[in-house]
Amino acid sequence: MKKLVETLNETFNNSFEVDDISKVEIDSRNIKEGDLFFAINNGKNYIAEVLEKKASFVICDDQKWSGNKKVLVVEDTVKAMQLLAKNYRKKLKIKIVGITGSEGKTTTKDIIHGVLSSKYQTKKTLGNHNNHIGLPLTILNLQEDDEFGVIEMGMSNKGEIPVLCDIAGIDYGVITNIGDSHLEFMINRDNVFAEKSQIKNYIDSDKLFLFGDDVYLKNLKGNKIGFNLENNFIIRNYKETPNGVDFILNNKNYSFKLNGKHNCINASMGVAIGLSLGLTSSEIQKGLDLVNVTSMRFQKIEKNGTLYINDAYNASPVSMKASLETFDNIDFSKKKLAILADMGEMGSDEIKFHQEVLEYALKTKIDTFILMGSRMKEAMKSFNDERLIYCDTKDEIKKLISTSYKDNVILLKGSNFNHLWKII
Structure with a gap:
């Protein structure tokens, strides 16, 4: 990850003694030789340990490490991580698909990753790393030859989606639906919609994909996917089978391994993006068959x-x-x-x-x-x-x-x- 080393020096106006970075970590237990470690929260207690493991570099906010050539001390470790991720993303030729919504983000992410992987070198958010720490971590672990990144963007409070969109530099956007998640902080669905829909401000409407049957989303400009005939991509003949779901989208047959009408919609999102990016129906079905679904989803x-x-x-x-x-x-x-x-x-x-x-x-x-x-x-x-x-x-x-x-x-x-x- 030579470009990451280059970005590190440019971002912090320094010339660090780092030849290369294998990957970026926030968990000291996972550190291997050549890794960059961000000492977030109590991570500062493990700096000596990760240096013993031959981490290439450490970024922290603990002044006692000032002067160590392998450690950069910053005012705020998380903000430093976000800034580095934003600058690194600008150096990459990769196209980023950002996914938000109340439900179905992770499954939709897995599906879009599977579909695009049938033709392109594609990475995705691992696990639930979808917040102000997890998203920049995902960006920082992208490789220079990756062609697509599928990034999940979660939120619990106002103002978080714009921050994530800004860091990720999204090229395509997906809003799965608007539901009752996070009402402890967001109070009502109107506020959830106002926050989730901020994604539209970062891309052209022809690169935004929405569940068109959602009462909130149906009036946004974008590619609408759903069962209603007003949608751009119309789902027909949805059928449950012991092995998942079968459905038709824009007159082509598809199948997906997870049961549920909601998973049929998630799969249709992946098909729609695949078609919009020029994949054939057979390439898309191959991708659907190979989807590695995150655990605990039906x-x-x-x-x-x-x-x-x-x-x-x-x-x-x-x-x-x-x-x-x-x-x-x-x-x-x-x-x-x-x-x-x-x-x-x-x-x-x-x-x-x-x-x-x-x-x-x-x-x-x-x-x-x-x-x-x-x-x-x-x-x-x-x-x-x-x-x-x-x-x-x-x-x-x-x-x-x-x-x-x-x-x-x-x-x-x-x-x-x-x-x-x-x-x-």
Whole structure:
């Protein structure tokens, strides 16, 4: 990464004793010889350790390291990282696709990465590195010969999307939808839309891709994808299969390995971008087949003869209902059990949102629901239905499954802080 070394010297007006950088790290445990380490938060406690591991360079805000030729001391490590990433991105010929929205960002990122990888050398955000630290880390680890980068852009407060767009220097943009995520900080959907839609200010409308059926997004200028006939890319003949979804987009047949109408929409976003960038339908389908989906997104796991569907990376009212709808529509020829846990960052109306999810759940044909978490416990009081069972802990749920429900197909859905995956 010679250009990164060049950018490092130019950004901080210095001539550092660095020949090359292998990769950029913020976790001292992952440091290998030749890495650049940003000592963020308590990372400053591990500077001596990473230098022993032969890190090429360290950037920190701890004055006691002043004078060390392998360490640059700055006023703010995170801001230094963002500035370096912004300057490095300007030196790269890569095209960046920035993805935001309330739900489906990570899966859509994985899909677009898979589609573009069928023709181009493409990198993507790893895991959930989508904030003011994770995004610049992703940018700094791009290689000079990469052709496309697919970057996830998350937010929880106002003003964050413009910062991320500015650092990433996006060429294409995607807004998956506008939902009820982060209402603890954003108060209402109008504010969520106002923030997410800031992405439109950084690209031309012909390079913006939107879910056109969304009540907020349908009036934005851009390439609209959805089921309504007013969209530029129209989804038809959506069908659930045991292996995922089949659908037609602009008169061509496609299939994708994840179940759910929401995943059909996510896949259609990837198809639309692929078509717009000149890929053939066969190249796009090849990319869809090779998509490496991030775990805990409607992930099917067989364990001790029981089929679990782990959709518990995160949760909002929209994604909860989508997951329940998908689970309800698939024919597994077995009884179905849904384990539903609390949703976070729902704001002052959090109990109302949990009640709405339970009301929706009870309209499905799903046989049983096990609930966990204080919000679900409170919301459950509004219903008198024997299909609802409450458990205080995951151990209680495991015991209940082993005694009464091990022959069921089991869906797990809730915000990540519940750690529902531990049940499996």
